[in-house]
C-alpha cells in the first residue's frame with residue numbers, strides 16, 4: 001500500500017488531495033474523496049463565514065475523516081479565515097497571497113496549514129513559516145497557475161526547502177498541475193513529492209457542481225486544448241494579474257476571440273468588461289459550451305470519463321502502485 005508522510009500528517013489513507021477549487025467543489029465531492037481515503041478540500045473563498053460554518057458542519061455530519069477548507073489569501077477576509085479555523089476542519093488550505101498572517105493564525109488555532117506555491121522560493125518561505133504540507137503547483141494545471149512547469153518545479157522546491165531548513169524537520173511536498181492518473185502520482189513521487197493534488201480530474205466527476213456540458217468537454221479535450229491566458233482575468237478579476245497569476249482555460253470561442261487582443265480588452269470601460277463576464281455566466285447557465293469559460297488543466301487530455309470521485313481516488317492509487325511495481329525492472333528492490 002502506497003503510504004507517505006502526507007498520509008501521516010493528515011491522517012488519511014492515500015496521499016491524494018482534492019484541490020479546493022472554489023465553487024467547483026461542494027460538500028458531496030469533499031465527502032466522496034474523504035470516504036475513499038483521500039483528503040477532500042472545500043473551496044471557501046466565495047462563501048460567507050456562515051456558509052463556511054454550515055458547509056463544514058454538513059461535511060462533518062457525513063464523514064468522520066479529515067478534510068480541509070481552502071481560502072485564496074489575496075481575496076479572503078479575516079472573518080472567513082476565523083470561520084475556517086473555528087469549523088470542525090482539521091486542515092486550512094491556502095494559496096495566492098502573502099501567507100505569514102494566515103500561517104500564524106492557523107498555528108495559534110492548532111489547525112494544520114497547507115499552502116500552495118508556484119516557485120521554489122515560495123516553497124521555502126512556506127516551509128519556514130511552518131506549513132505542514134507545501135503544495136507545489138505547476139503551469140500545466142487548471143485554474144490560476146504560475147509560469148513554471150511541474151517537472152522542474154517539484155525537484156527545485158524539494159531542494160529549496162532542504163536549503164531553507166538544513167537541520168529539518170521539513171514539510172512534505174504535494175505536487176499539483178497536470179496530474180490526473182496514477183502515472184502522474186508515480187512521477188510526482190520520483191520527483192521528490194510525497195503526494196498529489198488533483199483539480200481538473202475531479203471536475204469530471206459525478207459529484208462536481210460543474211455543468212454536464214463542461215464535464216463532457218473536458219473528457220473530449222486533448223492535452224493541447226487549453227490556453228494560458230490573461231483574458232479571463234481582465235474580464236472577471238484583474239487583481240489576479242497583479243499577483244502574478246494567469247488562468248488556464250479550455251480553448252472555447254469565448255476565450256479565443258480575445259486571445260491576441262488582450263490590450264484592447266484591458267482598455268475597455270469596466271461596464272463593457274462586466275457585460276462580457278455576464279455573457280459568459282449566461283452561457284454557463286444555459287449550457288452553451290462555446291460561449292463559456294471553463295478553467296481546466298492540460299491533463300484534460302488524460303480524462304475520458306465522468307466517474308464517481310471515490311472511483312477516481314481508487315483508480316489513481318491502484319495505477320500508481322502498478323506503475324511503481326513495473327518500474328522495478330529498471331533496477332532497485
Ligand SMILES: Cc1cc2nc3c(=O)[nH]c(=O)nc-3n(C[C@H](O)[C@H](O)[C@H](O)COP(=O)(O)O)c2cc1C
Pocket residue numbers: 019020021022024043045070071072094095116137140141142143144176177178179197198199200201295296297298299
Ligand atoms: C476550476 C478551478 C478552480 C480552482 N480554484 C482554486 C481555488 O479557489 N483555490 C485553490 O487553492 N486552487 C484552486 N484551483 C487550483 C487547484 O487547486 C489545483 O492547483 C489545480 O487544479 C491543479 O492542476 P490540475 O487542474 O491539472 O489538476 C482551481 C482549479 C480549477 C480547475
